[in-house]
Amino acid sequence: MAVLNTDLLLAILQLPHCLKWPLVAITFGNLLATSYITHNLLFHPLRTVPGPKLWAATQIPYTLGWLSGRLPFAIHQLHEQYGDVVRVAPNRLSFTHPDAYHSVRGHRKSGQGEHGKEPAFYGISIKNILGASRADHARYRRILSHGFSAKSMQDQQPLIMRYVELLMRRLREKTRGEGGEPREAVVDLAAWFNFATFDVIGDLAFGEPFGCLEESRYHPWVGAILHGVEQFGMMVAVQWYFPGLLGFIKRLAPGRYIGVQIDVQAEYARKRITERLALDTDRADFVQAMTTAKSEDGTILTMEEVTSNARMLVLAGSETTATALSGAAFFLATHPEVQKRLAEEVRSSFTTEEEIDLLSVNQANLRYMLAVLDESMRLFPPVPNALPRACQPGGDVICGYQVPEGTGLDILPWAMSYSTRNFTKPNEFLPDRWLEEDGLGQQFDQRRHGAFQPFSVGARNCIGKNLAYVEMRVILARLIWNYDLVLNDRMSERFLDCKCFNLWIKKPLNVRLIPVRK
Numbered sequence: 001m002a003v004l005n006t007d008l009l010l011a012i013l014q015l016p017h018c019l020k021w022p023l024v025a026i027t028f029g030n031l032l033a034t035s036y037i038t039h040n041l042l043f044h045p046l047r048t049v050p051g052p053k054l055w056a057a058t059q060i061p062y063t064l065g066w067l068s069g070r071l072p073f074a075i076h077q078l079h080e081q082y083g084d085v086v087r088v089a090p091n092r093l094s095f096t097h098p099d100a101y102h103s104v105r106g107h108r109k110s111g112q113g114e115h116g117k118e119p120a121f122y123g124i125s126i127k128n129i130l131g132a133s134r135a136d137h138a139r140y141r142r143i144l145s146h147g148f149s150a151k152s153m154q155d156q157q158p159l160i161m162r163y164v165e166l167l168m169r170r171l172r173e174k175t176r177g178e179g180g181e182p183r184e185a186v187v188d189l190a191a192w193f194n195f196a197t198f199d200v201i202g203d204l205a206f207g208e209p210f211g212c213l214e215e216s217r218y219h220p221w222v223g224a225i226l227h228g229v230e231q232f233g234m235m236v237a238v239q240w241y242f243p244g245l246l247g248f249i250k251r252l253a254p255g256r257y258i259g260v261q262i263d264v265q266a267e268y269a270r271k272r273i274t275e276r277l278a279l280d281t282d283r284a285d286f287v288q289a290m291t292t293a294k295s296e297d298g299t300i301l302t303m304e305e306v307t308s309n310a311r312m313l314v315l316a317g318s319e320t321t322a323t324a325l326s327g328a329a330f331f332l333a334t335h336p337e338v339q340k341r342l343a344e345e346v347r348s349s350f351t352t353e354e355e356i357d358l359l360s361v362n363q364a365n366l367r368y369m370l371a372v373l374d375e376s377m378r379l380f381p382p383v384p385n386a387l388p389r390a391c392q393p394g395g396d397v398i399c400g401y402q403v404p405e406g407t408g409l410d411i412l413p414w415a416m417s418y419s420t421r422n423f424t425k426p427n428e429f430l431p432d433r434w435l436e437e438d439g440l441g442q443q444f445d446q447r448r449h450g451a452f453q454p455f456s457v458g459a460r461n462c463i464g465k466n467l468a469y470v471e472m473r474v475i476l477a478r479l480i481w482n483y484d485l486v487l488n489d490r491m492s493e494r495f496l497d498c499k500c501f502n503l504w505i506k507k508p509l510n511v512r513l514i515p516v517r518k
């Protein structure tokens with residue numbers, strides 16, 4: 001460690017100017033760094049929380065993990081070594097105990113503080129439900145909930161089924177020979193699931209699909225969102241260290257600044273919403289809910305809020321659902337015995353493909369399918385990273401530790417899922433663990449299954465959970481009704497080995513679709 005030595009300082013001050021000032025700067029920099037690290041390791045209120053000293057000393061290891069897109073894997077290793085609560089940066093804790101979900105994100109009584117969303121991470125979403133302040137969030141949530149009611153979902157059925165049918169039509173075109181006979185074909189299911197879910201959500205949030213299924217390719221707006229995932233990661237890191245720097249980058253290198261693309265995306269969204277509103281229709285989409293419903297105090301959303309929420313819905317409701325479906329298809333294609341059981345369930349629950357719709361998949365009680373989807377989301381969580389919160393004013397006691405105000409509170413679904421303390425055989429794909437009522441789950445220790453919360457918990461949990469489940473069930477049921485799935489190539493075998501920021505940067509998932517003889 002560097003020490004401020006008076007003789008050394010005097011010697012430096014006698015050097016020529018060109019050497020003196022750089023050396024003075026280095027000496028003081030060294031001194032500051034040393035005191036910062038000493039404070040973090042020896043005097044910081046979180047000094048007694050377990051964790052590696054290197055991560056507790058500075059924010060650097062955590063940032064490098066985040067920037068490499070491999071943070072969840074690193075944090076998982078730390079939890080395996082240090083336990084359920086780990087200090088992963090000077091001012092940040094990560095949790096894998098299921099209780100943390102409720103302590104950090106659970107419902108709060110009125111008058112009780114909230115562990116709010118961390119501004120560096122959610123700053124760009126300040127005008128929508130995802131990043132809004134507590135008061136605005138309650139207003140947005142109340143208004144948006146109209147678009148997610150059971151009645152709305154019933155009304156949305158024809159709209160959603162149009163894209164499910166279009167997806168199946170496209171896959172049938174690929175698996176048909178020149179004479180119209182069924183034949184095997186290889187398709188990138190990850191891309192096709194994205195096409196379908198973006199089209200559904202585009203129609204619900206903007207009143208018009210993106211045309212991905214029609215044209216069998218990404219709409220440029222959708223492509224920009226997907227390419228922006230990594231840049232978003234960089235932006236968060238800059239915010240952590242230099243909150244004011246993004247404005248400079250925007251002026252100096254606008255082409256490299258994601259905020260410029262965000263502005264372009266906002267403009268596109270505004271145009272689409274304006275066109276949708278001009279239609280004067282009562283179609284049961286989210287625009288309808290956002291522009292007609294009122295919050296408790298009688299206010300409605302401004303145009304800026306409608307646009308920002310619509311954009312957020314597109315992102316939150318598409319990539320996530322497509323990732324869950326891709327994970328399920330990957331695990332089914334690599335676990336033939338599970339696929340066989342699922343195929344038996346699906347093919348014995350319906351008599352024709354047309355019968356499979358949003359209502360019937362709910363009524364058919366496809367228990368094994370639900371277990372497959374949940375187990376897939378456990379091992380490949382669509383939102384794998386922290387979604388960080390900041391500890392409430394005045395601090396709080398969380399999982400037995402006194403946590404100061406402003407401390408970053410991380411819960412990573414990836415680390416929760418792969419924890420040997422939470423799940424029996426955590427690395428294995430075993431849908432039976434979720435079939436408790438059928439007796440099959442009894443071979444597993446169920447006590448910490450509350451660690452599986454892919455949709456989060458509390459007042460800010462996923463508002464689209466029911467929509468996501470019904471969409472996933474209907475698409476998977478139709479796929480399994482028509483095809484057996486076999487993984488096609490080496491690259492697809494490594495499908496799960498990808499980088500993640502707030503979302504995954506997914507690889508292609510090339511699956512051989514083998515038409516089922518009926």
Ligand code: HEM
Nearest residue numbers: 129316317320321324382387454455456460462463464468
């Ligand atoms: C498998 C699919 C999905 C998963 C795993 C998922 C997961 C999540 C998670 C973890 C959150 C909490 C985010 C946070 O704490 O910052 C969230 C919030 C949200 N999700 Fe989803 N989601 C899915 C599908 C959907 C769909 C289909 C929609 C709607 C179209 C949707 C809309 C939202 C919205 C609006 C929020 C913010 C809710 C609030 O803050 O009150 N999600 N989702």
